[in-house]
Amino acid sequence: MDHLLNEANEAGLSPGKMYILPSSFAGSPRNMPQNYQDAMAIVRKYGKPNLFITMTCNPKWEDTVNNLQHGQTVDGQPHLVARVFHLNLKALIDDICKKHIFGFLKAMVYVLQFQKRGLPHAHILLILKESCKPKNEELIDKIVSAEIPNIEITPRLHAIVTKHMIHGPCGALNPNSPCMTNDKCSKDFPKEFQIKTVANSNGYPKYKRRNTGQSIILNGKKIDNSWVVPYNPYLALKYNCYINVEVCASVKSIKYLFKYVYKGHDYANVxxxxxxxxxxxxxxxxxxxxxxxxxxxxxxxxxxxxxxxxxxxxxxxxxxxxxxxxxxxxxxxxxxxxxxxxxxxxxxxxxxxxxxxxxxxxxxxxxxxxxxxxx
Incomplete structure (x- = not known):
């Protein structure tokens, strides 16, 4: 395709035929703003989101590995990977909507995306009923953890968190990490140590991540609590994958979730x-x-x-x-x-x-x- 475009540009030609994709075509410039406006309509009706969850497929889930035929690899079976991820995502949504693990729900918004390497992931925003909203530090600590679990008390959770929920490392430990922008981590890792959770710091919570002295060695680097991505212990244990759970108290979170719609160019004001x-x-x-x-x-x-x-x-x-x-x-x-x-x-x-x-x-x-x- 690139070769054809280059040849056409050199000849001063415009290859192909232009089509204007309707808003019903997923991923089109009209489709993305429509999804964004639908999401914002939910926010206007039900209020601001309270929890932001990101779930990424684990290609080594047992259901995936056990269903590979002889000689097959996960990389060559994207349909199997997507199907198993869909089953786990459905189970997560059931946990949220039917089992009410975070409390009673008023509304939910989620989008599915595929990473460049092909692994699917979901971004989920939850709007909880007023009585279930995490309004203080005590409630936030019950939902979100940002520390490495004690290997002697919870060895399986320790293994899952250290495998899936450690960022990087980047910065001075790995200046060539993909998250580095202008010699700085775009995700602001490593985080500062926090003796206790602060519910609102410039619109974002700062989770408890104490300097306990507990650390692990990852890729030859010493990693402590400052590198832990916030997670929910129950979900981490159940789904054994990257599953980031954040408390959000502002409409800005849903803006950033759908910020890719601004790459579109169709806007109308009637x-x-x-x-x-x-x-x-x-x-x-x-x-x-x-x-x-x-x-x-x-x-x-x-x-x-x-x-x-x-x-x-x-x-x-x-x-x-x-x-x-x-x-x-x-x-x-x-x-x-x-x-x-x-x-x-x-x-x-x-x-x-x-x-x-x-x-x-x-x-x-x-x-x-x-x-x-x-x-």
Whole structure:
């Protein structure tokens, strides 16, 4: 295919025939924004997500290995790998929805993806009922662990965690790791030690990961609790695979889960207005209310705007736009809307405008000016 494209480019030709894929075609530019909007509709109705789970296929699951024929390898049987993963994913969803291992569920959103090496994985967001939400450190510690288990007390859990739930190592221990960007781990490993869990630190929890002195040797490197990916002990023991469990308290998590939709380029904004006035007085009537002036009537119909409409615009946009898009929207508002309360508006929504920068800046606090300088 690449050869044909190169040949066509050299000849100044456009090979093939262009097709516009409908939104029903999985993975198409129209399909991805539609899925994102569907997910955000769930969030608007049922509230913000509480748990974020990532499950990756283990190619050495017994059900996979035991069903290989003589001479076959896992790499050559992707249909078997996918089928076994589907069975385990279905079991996980049953645990969540029917057995209520995390409490009673209001809604769930999940997507399936395939890694470059072919292994499927699922991203799952859970919205729990109010009485089941992990609101404090004690409840978070019951769900999430970020420490290497004691090998003498729970030897099987220790083996699973050290096999599947250790990040890297990267950084100085392995500067060529795929997660390294600009000589820094893109996942912020190794993590700082935490004596106890902090429920909310710049929008993200910091899990208890004590400096217990317990460590393992992985690929010739000494690994301690600072390298552990957060997990749930019950799920790790049952499914024996990479299964990351995180507590989330912000709508930003579902934005980042579906952030790949912004690679699409089809966006539409449609406004339909109806006006059936047969007299001048009718122009001042909106929803049965008679306004004293045409201006107030037009404002009630949304035909002309005051500063409140831009605040309403931002209030709605923070629910589903990524920070970069929010900054672009705010810039358009500043340029074309002639705001009277521009400073008030930016102060009210600055946490949403810089949330991606905050995520990358570990030393961020409420008085931080480094992140806000980009505004």
């Amino acid at each position: 406004v339909i207005q109806e006006q059936c006035a047969i007299s001048f007085e009718d122009l001042r009537i909106v929803h049965g209310n008679v306004y004293p002036t045409f201006r107030e009537g037009a404002k009630a119909k949304g035909l002309i705007n005051d500063d409140q409409v831009w605040e309403n615009t931002m209030e709605d946009a923070v629910q589903f736009l990524m920070p970069k898009q929010l900054r672009e929207l705010f810039a358009y508002i500043c340029v074309f809307a002639s705001l009277q309360n521009m400073n008030d508006l930016i102060l009210k929504y600055d946490q949403y405008l810089i949330e991606d920068l905050v995520h990358k800046h570990q030393q961020h606090n409420d008085d931080c000016t480094i992140c806000r300088i980009f505004l």
